[in-house]
Amino acid sequence: MRFGVFLAPFHPVGQNPTLALERDLDLIVHLDKLGFDEAWIGEHHSAGFEIIASPEVFIAVAAERTRHIRLGTGVSSLPYHHPLMLADRMVLLDHLTRGRVMLGVGPGSLPSDAHMMGIDISAQRRMMSESLDAIMALLAGDAPVTMKTDWFTLNDARLQLRPYSRPGLEVAVAATVSPAGPQAAGRHGAGLLSIGATQTKGFDLLGETWKTMEAAAGGPVDRGTWRLVGPMHLAETREQAKRDVDFGLARWIDYFKNVAALPLAPDTDDTAEMADAMNANGFAVIGTPDDAIAQIERLQEKSGGFGSYLIMAHDWADTAETRRSYELFARSVAPHFQGSVTALTGSRDWASANRESFIGEANAAIMAAFQKKD
Structure with missing residues (x-):
């Protein structure tokens, strides 16, 4: 099993954004040294918390500071981009990083982003599907691509550069509880990023998610291409983990209750009660490495098997405790599943x-x- 991080990121408003972005870069460097396999970087344009507007630019900087970790867009919101321009940028990054980049795609998660660009929110999944059709054809490079929709046109389009990676640039499609993601992934032979894997409804639907993907693919799909995302904060004891998240968990919950959307947000203002509720419903792990192992084993059972687990990055704890959490994961959790000991x-x-x-x-x-x- 591979392990990584899904970095939206989530930074509470009111702090220095330049320093927050620098901490994100430092975190990627830290993960690279700890032996994490990959990091996926988000794209958002409003609402104040998720402040990386271009995952490609961030990846270019992070790639220069790291040696081994693979870097993906988590995700590029396809309705926001002309497919030729996005494919061109990703293939360029593929060469500049010697094959360390991956393309994660989705329809866009913040309605406020779509509103600012005049995009019909109800059309975003349809637009994602159309764009993905074009991008996959461009990456394949079998023939020039001509395609016309109500929002982009391709005339004899082709990429000047072939992907550096062999057999090609890895592509993964984001999914929450909607079938659109697994259907698109199955249809194109892409991987799947289950961002809502640990939500109660998502947990219960994991088995159905894979059935949907295989149905779209017309047969069995390699489970190694499936990535599940969930939040964790680890410490030596559960009590210490709860004390650590007193730093920022409440602000993270407030963001999802009042700005974005998190149906599982506990209805309480007490941080310890928030942590207990999130542990109890399985959405998060705020505890020890043993608790993290139990969570991943539960996901294996519910899903039937997957290839990668991605920790959803957050500012629940201060920097030192956050880095310690990832170190505990690398030291005690990853080896349990990778057989390295x-x-x-x-x-x-x-x-x-x-x-x-x-x-x-x-x-x-x-x-x-x-x-x-x-």
């Missing part, structure tokens, strides 16, 4: 089981050396 444990157990024999042989060798000296 199996050989070490086996080697230790083998050495322990044979310790008496090995020490006896070593002592005998020492005694023989003394006797030889005499």
Whole structure:
């Protein structure tokens, strides 16, 4: 299993936005050093909290500061872009990063963004589907693309650069509880980003989500291309985790209750009660690495299997505690699912089981050396 982060990001209003963006970049560097596999960067244009307007620009900067972590748009809102321009930018990034970028796509999550651009909110999923048809054809490069819709035109369009990645630029489609995402992913052979995986309704629908994707694909789909997203904050104890999130959980909840939309937002002003409610309904993990392991195992059971788990990034805790949370995840949670400590444990157990024999042989060798000296 692979692990990563889904970075919208979520920064409460009232703070220095330049420093907030710098913390986001520092977080990606931190994750790269910890061995996280990937990071997905959001696109938003209003409402104050989610302040990255261009994931491609952010990725270009982050790529220069990191070595291994893969970087995806999480997501590029397709109705906001001409498909040729977006495909061109992503292929350029693919070359500049030597294949470390991924294209995540969606219809756009904030109605206020669409309103400012004069986009009919009811048309966004249809527009996403049309744009994705065009982008996938452009990336394939089999023939020039001619296509006309009520919002974009392509005349004999083709990309000058072929994708650097082989077999091609990885594409993933965002999904919440709507079937539009898995249908589009299945139809195009793309991966799936289940952003609402841990919402109660999303949790219950995970199995149906995959059935929808396979139906659209016309057969079995590689579950390794499925990424599930959910929020976590970890500490050495549950009590410490709850104390940590007293820093910013309430402001995050307030954003979703009064600006965006989070149906599971607890109806309380007490941070500890918020944490308890989110743990109880399975939406989040505010606890220990063992709690995180249990959550991912539950997702495996409910979904039938998936390839990657992405932690939804947030400012619930201050910077030091946030970084510590990711370190605890990398140290204790990821190895549980990746089997990276199996050989070490086996080697230790083998050495322990044979310790008496090995020490006896070593002592005998020492005694023989003394006797030889005499």
